[in-house]
Amino acid sequence: MSVSRLHSGSLRGVDFWFAAYVLILLAQVGRLPLWLSGFAAVLGVLGWIIRRQGRRGIRGRWLAVLALGAAALFWVFYRGQFTVDTAASFLVLTVALKWLELRRRRDLFILFFILCYLVVVTLLFHQSILWAVVLLASLFLLFTGLQVALGASVSGLSGQALRRSGWLFLKMLPVVAFLFLLFPRVGPLWSVPLVSDQATTGLSDEMTPGGITSLVQNDERAFRATFGGEPPPRSQRYWRALILDRFDGRTWSRHEFDEREGLTRVSESAPSDSLEPGEYEVLLEPHGRRWGFGLKDSVPASSNVGMDFRGLPRFERSVDTQTRYRMKRDSETEPRQLSRSGRRFYTQLPEDGNEETREWVARERREAGNKEALVRRFMNHFREKPFHYTLQPPELEDNPVDELLFETRSGFCEHYASALAFMLRTAEIPARIMTGYLGGEPGLNNDYLIVRQYDAHAWVEAWFPDRGWVRLDPTAMIAPERIESGLEAAMSGEGSFLQDDLFSPQRYRDIGWVNWVSLRLDAVNYYWQRWVVGYEGQTQLSLFEKMPGSIGFRELGLITAGAVALIIGAAVLFSVVQQHRRRFRDPWYRLYDRWCRWLEKRGVCGARHTPVSAQVEAAVAAFPEQAERIRAFGSVMNRVFYQPDTDPGPELKQARQLLARIRRQTIHGRSRTAASSGG
Template sequence: MSRLAGFFNGRSTSDTPVNTIPRGALVWLIGSFSLLLLPQLNRLPWWLVAACAVLAGWRWLAQSGRVRLPGRWLRTGIMLVLIAVYIGTVQGRFTVDTAASFFVLAVGLKWLETRSARDFYVLFFILVYLSAVNFLFQQGILWAILTFAAIGCLLIGLQVLNAPDLPDSMKSGWKRLGLLLVKTLPVVVLLFVFFPRMAPLWSVPLVSGEARSGISDTMRPGDISNLAQSSERAFRVTFGGAPPAYRDRYWRGLILDYLDGETWRQRDVESYQRPGRVAVDGGVGALASNQYDVLMEPTDQRWAFSLENSMAVSDNVFDAGEDLFRFRRPADSAVRYRLAVEPGQVRSNQELSPAVRQRYLQLPSSANPRARELADQLAAAYAPDQVVNELMTRFREQEYFYTLRPPAMPRDGVDALLFDEKRGFCAHYAGAATFVFRAAGIPSRVVIGYQGGDAGAGDEYLIVRQYDAHAWVEVWLEGRGWVRVDPTAAIAPSRIEFGLREAMAEEGSFLENSFTSPQRYGDLAMLQWASLQLDRINYHWQRWVVGYQGQSQMNLMSRLPGGIGMRELGYITAGLVGFALLVAGLVSALSMRRGARQDGFRRVVSGWHRLCEQAGVPVRSGETPGALADRLAQARPAVSDTARIFARTVNSHYYNAPSVKSEGEDARRLRRLLKTMKRQLRRGDESDPVPRTP
């Protein structure tokens, strides 16, 4: 009966068991994967990125039929090899970082077995979670936009998968997605604001294996000059009052009190402490005039940077003694903390105990004889504070140079610096000065941290960058306690007054190896401006969106009328979800009513059926309108014509393509006809009373 086989408008799949993935959907999936890899590029091992590129490329070529997907054996082989390489790379370290790498590896391997719609969904889920993992490592606004764009690509891919042959699917897909996002945006914002920020359910250390740039807890003479090549941001500071003068912006981080050969380190290594389950945000409300907020980039370390004479205000930092502050858990993501400068609260001026004094006088037993000799001469001639002044004068008056290109001084470095080369960077001079002071019997120590900080856009905050890293000296003077002494200030005052750029202007070595850094091109005003504006946007993003955590939420809520606590927030969230669902329900109920109105047509038809029943013509189910009209006409000749027209209209409505416009017209016409029929029936009844059949 092939002549009866009809035409097909859709795809009949009654006998096509293999559901292959449409090309368009795959493109979006691969595109999204590439976007999601970008934030992790510098973390992932190179072989993993290469493997992902090859595997995704393989899948893509297989789609166009140029190559075949590997069989089961080859696939297993590839999988085993890659996992072996992975295990070799990871070497048993289990961190979030390695877990994220494994996640990427899983996606890469999945490409080879993405054949059906089901596999597509598996990839979709993994990629969505991968984007969440990305947020653990990158939280800048541009990265966030990129990640959300990747999610958008995924959702377009899903639409293509579900309607592969829809014409113009990309444009309409974005449009549909955009509309959906706009509609749901208010709910998302409200949820974000009101969803209670609970404490972590269990402790999760997020120590990545990645080497962060930043100061470290040891200092060899060349160390800080490496940092000076980086314009990465270290932290940003907002002051409640006026920021201190440039020359007073000393951000103390660590005290190095033990000289081990050429290397300065901490004598007491800070003991390991279990990371606490502590909210990362610190300090709420407006800043008092002596307070300042620091928004620090992740360092994976526990040390915080502070001005002299500070006190902890926020809960996430504590005073670790010696005017230093430490976090309760390593700063594995951007962290904000608040301190206050309290000059009145000068630290105890009492005597150093002999043990402590010994500690700050420690020196290696040999090396640098000339420096020791100089120290002996100074100590013999002057009181301790004069010794300090004498050395600074020596630095100021003799031909010492502050340079990013110091010569190598492999043996007796302090001697070489002080008497022969006379060229060095802050770490050299700080180390040498401490050596001389200690040799002269003055308790002293190296302090490392940052010095300086440039104003951000709109002067809202200071930006301290890695090239502001600095090392200086503190000496103990009877009756005055610890006093800051900075050899760099004596040698290159411009470094302390204006920053490294000015200090290196002559040498031309400022950021000489970082070609991509906007700060390198200080003379391009446009570039500087754009870079600062972007930084400002990012600052507010970090401050208000990324940093919106427990305390910020509580602070915001406390400004609302009524005491809103955690429990109330829970109620509000539940209410919000309920409200959103209700609105969705209402909207569809409204559209149903609209549908009912559209369906006035059906009402007219059922009205006609009632009329027929009343006229003694029972409606048989399955009867065509024409047949019913015929029977009605037979029973009640008075309405025969009208009934037949009515039936024809109904027929033409059902069997012609209805349009929204004709829908209403048809219904109106039918209603008129129905009215006429009723009138005709009444009149017929009056003139010609036919007994009704029961």
């Protein structure tokens, strides 16, 4: 390859790199804005076409203008966002621009290395086994293209380069696996947020009747849960996440929570030892917020999760990657008092609106006599009246509670929870809305539960002085099958379950083979995330604690350093031995070795460290009577070593005969000379 231009081998290597670039861009589509994805794709295709046609490409002046324009657009779009996601997006932009600058050998190496780096960065955002395989395939293509670009004798599409890369990857696989297990997993002391403050699919921190309904048409996983022992029955799996305690007449929201974050310490994952009875482990999907999910009366059982002052799981930083944490059931966690200001806060309502409901509650309150009886009357009202549970409720206008209770009587869980909370507060009973998830489906072999977005649910908690916060779920009165069997059973008559997602496997779970495949694919991803992606400090230590001796991070560091030194030494030794064997499997190398040993024996100093031409001249000077044969032998050897495209096979016999005659004649000539000198 020329220093300034790219030869045909380099162009064939660029083909492999372009294929890898396409795979990497596919992994960026859901993360990048549409304009940046399209921009990166167009520049990549344009740069590849220019290289394939051997054109000079865009001039430096116009390339600089394009780069400045793209950088300005990037700044406008990402202004104020200081996250890893922003930096990774800018890296995609720079890689795309680099495709228009492949002119010199240096550009080739820069493109290769930044593509490799982009693969590693992409793994921060896509950690499923499917994307891991796709990105590994892109690395394979990158290294194959490097072979083709640097070795003109390796054809790009014949399979030779692919076989070499495959053999290289197979040889390195045991080393990578060994270092993966042993290398100490010590996390950084601090980290910037991975993504921006835009939440992904999941619950919102406010609720307007109809908001959760959009989630129940989504089959994405929210989290998986594993229990130490038997899990609670489905009707008791209320996964609490958010408390909504402010009502403006239509929307419920949380009061004044500052969840901004900056540089934070990275928490270690939960350990991987067995779960004790009463413990459960949650593998949480990224949702871009700081809240977690837990059952009532639970406390943290791992160091990476905490609790807020109201007993809900919280993290120090947004959940921007899959997170595994542990909780433990503890019946003593619930506070048993509520201050006077707290009572006022949890009974606040707008001054006007929903007047018909206010009047009805006042009549019921007079007839009930006490608060417990009044709550029973409220719940019986939902059970006895013809309320309808539907994913397609009519829209509510200015007085949504009045319209729901006395006109439409059709809605989803958030409609009824909102109405019940309003009724309780009107009766001066402290109440709040709890949002989270309800239920969970068994995974493969019932090893864990899968909680999906369509399990999103809203219910009410009311305060009683002798019992604390008590769960009240009007949905259980209206559609008990939703509580006992899940959303699909509740919607069987209406047929609206996942109606907007024709390709969801969950929609066709009644088909045996679809459910069989879906469960096994989910299990593969679950164990991949738990044991490979989640193989961090505590998991590593809990694994090595089962082995004899006390092994900590210090011992792991020493073991790893020794193992790396041993691997490097073994690789060097193996390379030397293989090179020696390779040389002496070749008859030309064996012949060359005999020639060098003969020269050394005859006193031609430094023979092995000089070119063949210098060896020939030194031999002619020492044995002028053999000059013709020595030069003929040297000519053959030069063609073999310095003109590899020629076929020297037929000359091997001639070279052997020449060397044999040279050695024989020089021995005989020296014998005759010595005899005449003695006589």
